[in-house]
Amino acid sequence: MDRIWLNSYPEGIPADIDPQQHSSLVEIFDNCVKKFADNTAFISLGKKLTYRELDHYSRAFAAWLQAQGIKPGARVGLMMPNILQYPICLFGALRAGCTVVNFNPMYTAHEVEHQLNDSGAEVIVVVENFAATLQAALPKTPGVKKVIVASIGGMLGFKGKIVNFVLRHIKKMVPTWNIPHHVRMSTVFEEGAKLPFTPVALNHDNYAFLQYTGGTTGVPKGAILTHGNIVSNVLQAYTWVRAYTTDGKDLIVTALPLYHIFSLTANCLTFMRLGACNLLIVNPRDIKGFVKEISKYKFTAFTGVNTLFNALLNNEDFKKIDFSSLKLTLGGGMAVQKATAERWLKVTGKPLVQAYGLTETSPAATINPLDMTEFNGAIGLPISSTYIKIVDDQGQSLPLKEIGEVLIKGPQVMKGYWERPEETTNVFDNEGYLRTGDMGYMDEKGFVYLVDRKKDLIIVSGFNVYPNEVEDVAATHPGILEVAAVGEDNGPAGELVKLFVVRKDPNLTEDEIITHCRKDLTNYKVPKKVAFVDELPKNNVGKILRRELRGK
Known part of the structure; x- marks a missing residue:
């Protein structure tokens, strides 16, 4: 098809990316921990973790998994908020050749049970605050071989002991739990550091994630995201943001949970390739604490959803922050409202740029030019190597500006739903385009506008x-x-x-x-x-x- 959107691309953005630059996410990781070894990779509750330390701890986790007989391809569940142990376990599992299954820590026992059984996860790492929920699910999940329990303060040194005491005994945020044969995260790191690690050969076809969709259409399903899918999306996002970043110099505010695909790919993985630092926010719902935390840093990038931006803009202390270092703000996950975008520009002096994607597209599919100064209401232009068409109920392509269902094709589009061949077949058309269930249209410049979810x-x-x-x-x-x-x-x-x-x-x-x-x-x-x-x-x-x- 005629890719009219290429004429609207900002200077320097290629029509296509070359996914073969990297064989896997682990190759990207290995390059980054060498190149940026002494840079800070993550900050959580004031504690800094360098790329060198991330390499050390994730290697220990990978070695420990291998020593337990966990084979490449095995599913490893992560059930944690934005704490340092999350990226460590994420990269450790990937280095061991495993497939990561992200769990929302706020899941009920029933939801945890379903996802453990559906994914066939053999290992799960849980923060103790949610261990009681996992405990309730475990009797009906016979496939789970190992349970690792972490704590919010586990990597914060002496301060962590205070944090854990307050959470356990003062705020009562750790319900009583008892999981026989569980292993503490600290023990895993200690043992793993002494064990040999055997690197695993990975390619684009290996499964990196089973990322479960929100279940808006029936039972949650695991989208199979391969190393090729995620490598492609990281490269696609990188081409879009690189003009606004400096290798090893950026700090991105990571308030959205890393177990969500938007934050995972945009913040954790794309900014890792830039050698940037992720400022992890454990509890973004605590707006007062959130604002206090980010005011300590010269952040250069920010991602979020409309409700988060709105909540921040209604906080008086947020308006007093120094935004002089901020270079880009990206909104996704839901529609950014014009009123919110205009207020963000007024308060920060920087535009709030809308992007769009799905769990099934790793997630980025469209992004607006990052140099825009006015909110245009569009979800952006199809990114490099991405094709979009708008179709009617019969699947026929519609002319420009006519509303229909948005369909997407590109190297970032999932392989299918885990063990659901019928649903996989139904979600793709005969040309291999993914049906999004979103209604929208494209204008003459190639900008895509969403009008709403089909079912809404x-x-x-x-x-x-x-x-x-x-x-x-x-x-x-x-x-x-x-x-x-x-x-x-x-x-x-x-x-x-x-x-x-x-x-x-x-x-x-x-x-x-x-x-x-x-x-x-x-x-x-x-x-x-x-x-x-x-x-x-x-x-x-x-x-x-x-x-x-x-x-x-």
Whole structure:
């Protein structure tokens, strides 16, 4: 197809990348720990970890796995927030030739049980705060051979002892647990450091991750992301950001959890290739503590989701931070609202640039030019080596500016869903394009615009209403903190638009919101009902879950 978007590429970005530059993620890792050995790779709760130390600890973890008889290809589960042990275990597992399975630590025992059994994980590393949940799942997960337990303060030296004491005994954040035959993370490092490590030959076809999707369409499925998929996406992202970075000199704020694909590829892996430092935020929901932590550093890059940016912008201390070093801010995971982007530019002096991707695309598929100064509402241009087409319900390509389903093809697109051949077949069309389930269109310059998820579409008297559009308008009201739009059954007329609103102004009324929306929305798009709530349901990265609001 005619790649019209190439004409809109910023200078220096190639039409295609060469994934053969690296045989695997481990090759990228090995290069980086040699080249940037004395640079700080990660900071957590004030503790710095250099690339040399990352090499040492991850090697020890890999050697320990090999000594336990864990073979290449075995699945290793990681159930941790953003602490130093996460990247160590991540790279250690990959170096041992294993496939990493990321677990959200906030999962219920039922969800942990499903994912352990579905993935066939033989090893799981869990932070003690969530060990009670794992304990409840283990009786029904016979495939698990080894359980390793870490602690939040485990790598923080003397300060870590205080942190652990406070979490265990003062804040009571470590529920009682008892997992027979578990091994402490400190023991693994100690033993592994004395063991021989045998490097594993890896190529693009080896599985790097089983990354489970959020389960918005039934039971969560593991997207198979190979070393080739992730290497490709790292190279694609690298070509986009390299003009705004300096090897070994950057610091990226990593508030989104590394077990989420956006943070994993964008922050951890892409910025590792740059020899950058990841400033890990353990609990980004603690906005006050988050702001206090980042104010200590001259950060150059920032990634997040709309709800996180919004929460920061509503914190007075955040506005006092020195943003002079900030070079790029990337928003993804959910639609960035225009009001949020405009406020970010006003407060930081730097644009908030929107990108788009899916778990199934490793994740980046489109990115806006990073030198944009005005928010354009687009999710960006298809990145190097990536093809996008917009199709109707029959799978036929649509003309420019016509709304249809967004389909993606490129070296970063997953191999399929783990042990789900039928679902894998259904998600690809006959040309090998991935069906995203997202509705959007492309303009004459190649920019892609999302209008909404196919399943979130609200149909009012036969007219299509996209929740994002309604939310964008409502969010400009100064009395609204957060908002979500869903469809509610309205008998023969189909549906009506219902808004769920978290108020900034406690006196804000339903009539005021509806009047505000009427100024910028045609009549059938205007909300007919407003429900005020204390908070909106969100997933692990702060994406608002509309499905949990339907029927309320």
